Amino acid sequence: MPKDHGIGASSKRREDVRFLTGTGNYTDDINVYGQAYVAFVRSDVAHGRITGIDTAAAEAMPGVLKIFTGSDFEGVGGLPCGWQVTDRFGEVMKEPPHPVLAQGKVRHVGEMVAAVVAESLQEARDAADAVMLDIEELPAIVDMKKAVASSETLVHDEIGTNLCYDWGFVEDNRDAVNQAIKGAAHVTTLELVNNRLVANPMEPRVAVGDYNRAGDMSTLYTTSQNPHVIRLLMGAFVLGIPEHKLRVVAPDVGGGFGTKIFHYAEEAFCTFAARALKRPVKWTSTRSEAFMSDAHGRDHVTKIELALDEANNFVAVRTETYANMGAYLSTFAPSVPTWLHGTLMAGNYKTPNIYVNVKAVFTNTVPVDAYRGAGRPEATFQLERVIDKAARELGVDPMALRRQNFITEFPYATPVAVEYDTGDYHATADKIAEIADFAGFETRRKESEAKGKLRGLGINCYIEACGIAPSNLVGQLGARAGLYESATVRVNATGSLSVMTGSHSHGQGHETSFPQVVSEMIGIPEDQIEIVHGDTANTPMGMGTYGSRSLAVGGSAIVRATEKIIRKATKIAAHLLEASEADIELKNGAFSVAGTDKSVAWGDVTLAAYVPHNYPLEDIEPGLEETAFYDPSNFTYPSGAYACEVEVDPETGQVTVERFSAADDFGNVINPMIVEGQVHGGVAQGIGQALLENCVYDETGQLLSASYMDYAMPRADNVPMVTVDHSCQTPCTHNPLGVKGCGEAGAIGSPPAVINAVIDALHSGGFTHVTHIDMPATPNRVWAAMQG
Amino acid sequence: MSDVTMTVNGKTVSRAVRGNELLVEFLREQLRLTGTHVGCDTSQCGACCVHVNGELVKACTIFAAEADGAEVSTIEGQANPDGSLNVIQQAFQDHHGLQCGFCTPGMVMAAASLLKENPKPSEQEIRHYLQGNICRCTGYHNIVRAIMAASGQEVEGGAIAAE
Numbered sequence: 001m002p003k004d005h006g007i008g009a010s011s012k013r014r015e016d017v018r019f020l021t022g023t024g025n026y027t028d029d030i031n032v033y034g035q036a037y038v039a040f041v042r043s044d045v046a047h048g049r050i051t052g053i054d055t056a057a058a059e060a061m062p063g064v065l066k067i068f069t070g071s072d073f074e075g076v077g078g079l080p081c082g083w084q085v086t087d088r089f090g091e092v093m094k095e096p097p098h099p100v101l102a103q104g105k106v107r108h109v110g111e112m113v114a115a116v117v118a119e120s121l122q123e124a125r126d127a128a129d130a131v132m133l134d135i136e137e138l139p140a141i142v143d144m145k146k147a148v149a150s151s152e153t154l155v156h157d158e159i160g161t162n163l164c165y166d167w168g169f170v171e172d173n174r175d176a177v178n179q180a181i182k183g184a185a186h187v188t189t190l191e192l193v194n195n196r197l198v199a200n201p202m203e204p205r206v207a208v209g210d211y212n213r214a215g216d217m218s219t220l221y222t223t224s225q226n227p228h229v230i231r232l233l234m235g236a237f238v239l240g241i242p243e244h245k246l247r248v249v250a251p252d253v254g255g256g257f258g259t260k261i262f263h264y265a266e267e268a269f270c271t272f273a274a275r276a277l278k279r280p281v282k283w284t285s286t287r288s289e290a291f292m293s294d295a296h297g298r299d300h301v302t303k304i305e306l307a308l309d310e311a312n313n314f315v316a317v318r319t320e321t322y323a324n325m326g327a328y329l330s331t332f333a334p335s336v337p338t339w340l341h342g343t344l345m346a347g348n349y350k351t352p353n354i355y356v357n358v359k360a361v362f363t364n365t366v367p368v369d370a371y372r373g374a375g376r377p378e379a380t381f382q383l384e385r386v387i388d389k390a391a392r393e394l395g396v397d398p399m400a401l402r403r404q405n406f407i408t409e410f411p412y413a414t415p416v417a418v419e420y421d422t423g424d425y426h427a428t429a430d431k432i433a434e435i436a437d438f439a440g441f442e443t444r445r446k447e448s449e450a451k452g453k454l455r456g457l458g459i460n461c462y463i464e465a466c467g468i469a470p471s472n473l474v475g476q477l478g479a480r481a482g483l484y485e486s487a488t489v490r491v492n493a494t495g496s497l498s499v500m501t502g503s504h505s506h507g508q509g510h511e512t513s514f515p516q517v518v519s520e521m522i523g524i525p526e527d528q529i530e531i532v533h534g535d536t537a538n539t540p541m542g543m544g545t546y547g548s549r550s551l552a553v554g555g556s557a558i559v560r561a562t563e564k565i566i567r568k569a570t571k572i573a574a575h576l577l578e579a580s581e582a583d584i585e586l587k588n589g590a591f592s593v594a595g596t597d598k599s600v601a602w603g604d605v606t607l608a609a610y611v612p613h614n615y616p617l618e619d620i621e622p623g624l625e626e627t628a629f630y631d632p633s634n635f636t637y638p639s640g641a642y643a644c645e646v647e648v649d650p651e652t653g654q655v656t657v658e659r660f661s662a663a664d665d666f667g668n669v670i671n672p673m674i675v676e677g678q679v680h681g682g683v684a685q686g687i688g689q690a691l692l693e694n695c696v697y698d699e700t701g702q703l704l705s706a707s708y709m710d711y712a713m714p715r716a717d718n719v720p721m722v723t724v725d726h727s728c729q730t731p732c733t734h735n736p737l738g739v740k741g742c743g744e745a746g747a748i749g750s751p752p753a754v755i756n757a758v759i760d761a762l763h764s765g766g767f768t769h770v771t772h773i774d775m776p777a778t779p780n781r782v783w784a785a786m787q788g
Numbered sequence: 789m790s791d792v793t794m795t796v797n798g799k800t801v802s803r804a805v806r807g808n809e810l811l812v813e814f815l816r817e818q819l820r821l822t823g824t825h826v827g828c829d830t831s832q833c834g835a836c837c838v839h840v841n842g843e844l845v846k847a848c849t850i851f852a853a854e855a856d857g858a859e860v861s862t863i864e865g866q867a868n869p870d871g872s873l874n875v876i877q878q879a880f881q882d883h884h885g886l887q888c889g890f891c892t893p894g895m896v897m898a899a900a901s902l903l904k905e906n907p908k909p910s911e912q913e914i915r916h917y918l919q920g921n922i923c924r925c926t927g928y929h930n931i932v933r934a935i936m937a938a939s940g941q942e943v944e945g946g947a948i949a950a951e
């Protein structure tokens with residue numbers, strides 16, 4: 001029987017009630033009394049020198065309070081970068097300044113040049129239209145290889161190059177890898193593009209800055225996945241506001257997918273302007289602004305080589321990747337193509353020699369940073385595509401080739417610096433064969449062929465590193481922050497609990513799943529436990545939600561704090577029961593003395609903690625509230641096997657996904673319903689990347705895909721039902737819940753499965769010259785590939 | 789500015805509106821009915837869906853003045869009179885048809901219109917009907933299941949849960 005509460009139950013989400021009745025509290029729903037509105041004047045050229053900003057006409061327009069330009073921000077800090085990568089030669093990366101409002105030059109379409117604050121949004125927008133920008137246009141650089149080669153067109157003149165870093169990993173393995181490839185029996189080479197994407201959470205970004213003169217207190221309401229991180233970065237590095245004078249609130253947030261991790265200029269602007277004007281200042285992004293100001297994702301150009309011996313064992317992998325940084329370094333941008341990508345190049349396989357080279361490049365495009373999966377989808381895509389290509393070249397079954405090379409013994413130290421604690425890749429491979437009905441594929445292929453369609457089956461195995469991350473390790477790798485998580489458990493006098501967490505829910509359902517954990521530990525009903533998150537004023541310093549870390553790291557902090565609570569409550573219970581602490585057991589919300597019928601209810605113990613009349617005051621303090629900070633000792637390593645079946649219309653090149661199945665190993669699962677939902681959503685984003693989505697610039701740096709008219713979001717009729725299974729469970733060995741994280745798997749595991757399926761379909765139709773199609777595999781691209 | 793009068797969720801309201809004030813702005817800012825969301829500026833996402841005289845309308849595509857005299861209903865008016873979730877809302881909760889909740893009001897309003905027109909839609913009919921509503925979180929799987937369930941149809945599991 002499935003459980004109906006606690007760990008393992010598909011508890012219905014309590015947050016749904018407010019979202020379903022229109023009573024959620026998203027940032028744009030917040031209006032602060034007396035607020036003014038800002039409209040930004042953004043550059044419509046990709047690269048140019050600002051020669052003049054004429055605000056006179058705009059200033060005279062009704063309602064205008066003040067127009068800000070770069071000169072108002074001269075003494076203000078730039079947006080900081082949270083990760084410093086050191087290159088192959090021991091040099092630190094190039095880190096040009098990232099101003100709030102453009103200083104001297106504009107470097108991408110959408111960069112903010114001026115800001116008009118007015119009484120109403122309408123007035124702000126009208127006046128923004130009247131600000132005259134004089135920009136002397138410079139040649140723009142968009143193509144990464146040209147950018148690296150160019151010494152004339154520089155995104156940042158002062159650093160003398162467009163190369164941010166040239167990273168080698170593991171540099172000491174380089175010669176061994178080159179040797180192994182030279183001596184290999186077979187080498188499969190693949191050049192591919194991991195297409196640039198726009199995360200597109202459905203809620204656009206919003207920032208409301210407020211300033212209270214009486215207390216010299218600034219408050220920022222913002223659409224963030226990590227309010228404490230924003231407070232630290234903006235307060236300490238940009239505006240110079242000490243943390244105790246700055247509060248950041250991220251209320252209900254309508255999806256993030258990585259793009260709401262970063263500290264953005266608009267947040268700093270609204271906070272700054274509110275202080276300058278002594279008025280609240282609000283900005284709500286339009287979708288068009290979002291396309292040109294939210295950090296983009298992916299955008300890698302890669303060459304990968306896979307070397308095999310005579311027996312088809314993998315002997316070496318060598319990659320060379322160009323990774324687009326855009327015009328400025330977004331908060332975590334440098335870490336994505338390096339430590340979140342290179343470390344995953346072993347995949348599920350015992351390849352002994354691996355070398356990864358990444359050149360990070362500045363271009364005149366919007367900054368690129370983490371998007372669901374962040375580095376790991378790029379690693380998986382290369383590896384799983386090149387393995388499929390190798391299988392075809394060698395005439396072997398692609399799953400058999402994978403299985404032969406699977407890592408089977410754990411813990412396993414890869415040649416790319418990580419140690420997988422647990423996994424069972426054969427188990428998920430077996431499971432995918434079952435749930436995707438490999439046995440019935442040939443019949444389905446015949447049915448498709450009878451309709452004049454080509455059918456293909458694509459598989460993919462993935463591993464990811466989640467539960468980000470051990471602070472001391474990432475510190476050595478260049479992180480400028482710790483990556484622990486925090487929790488405060490406050491037990492109220494009558495026994496209910498408030499759990500203050502540094503994690504942040506923007507769709508993940510923490511308000512439901514976190515109480516399941518605490519309820520299981522204490523034995524009180526889930527509805528007695530409230531989750532508080534998203535406000536720096538009432539949560540302990542925490543790093544927020546990304547990298548599939550909330551349960552593995554944030555949940556572990558909650559476990560640790562709850563353990564402290566139980567320890568103290570046990571002491572109180574022992575006193576009340578006049579028994580020895582060692583004999584006290586907590587079960588189903590009551591403390592009892594082992595082997596007797598003496599017991600005291602949870603609520604009586606908690607009441608005693610706050611009304612300490614009969615209480616061991618000489619030994620312990622009154623009250624029942626504990627905080628824990630949890631720093632993981634390793635990453636977690638979810639893994640799995642995915643299968644996709646597509647139909648290709650040979651007349652048009654149109655690809656439709658007919659079946660999609662996912663067999664994941666997430667370790668232990670707290671709420672299966674939520675886990676399955678995470679996989680569904682990730683898979684849809686992966687199918688979107690593989691078939692639909694593409695963020696495109698022309699060579700002058702104009703953004704061609706700047707609205708939902710041009711950027712193809714997956715819609716309900718583009719994606720199939722997804723069969724998901726998470727019954728293969730090898731619990732994580734180093735966190736108290738044994739959980740691994742599930743938020744990104746779908747987006748990591750699906751793109752290679754889709755493209756492998758498309759190639760398989762084309763081969764079945766005799767188009768055997770097609771060895772690769774870059775994403776998105778649009779009808780145009782597929783048809784062109786078929787024509788040769 | 790002109791004066792408009794309309795019925796919103798059963799209550800008559802009169803307000804002065806700008807000529808270019810969209811219905812969605814009017815609902816959100818003047819009436820503070822913030823359940824109706826804005827997810828785009830090209831009438832593509834459906835987060836703003838409401839009913840105007842019983843028809844499904846993207847509230848970012850019409851001016852408030854055009855709704856003068858109309859009956860408008862929004863997500864805030866969908867629950868049962870006793871405040872409990874209506875059949876569609878309940879099905880969305882039961883089948884995990886929402887994650888971040890931002891697209892959800894539009895989805896619920898669209899689903900209500902669909903079921904009025906087609907009380908027992910097939911999976912394909914549901915997917916086709918929802919073309920104008922983008923959800924970035926759910927992959928639509930559970931939205932489709934929720935709408936099937938709300939229409940009283942058997943819902944295929946689709947998911948194989950762990951023991």
Ligand code: FES
Nearest residue numbers: 827828833834848
């Ligand atoms: S806001 Fe109306 S369709 Fe997007």
Ligand code: FES
Nearest residue numbers: 887891923924925
């Ligand atoms: S639930 Fe987040 S966009 Fe649909």
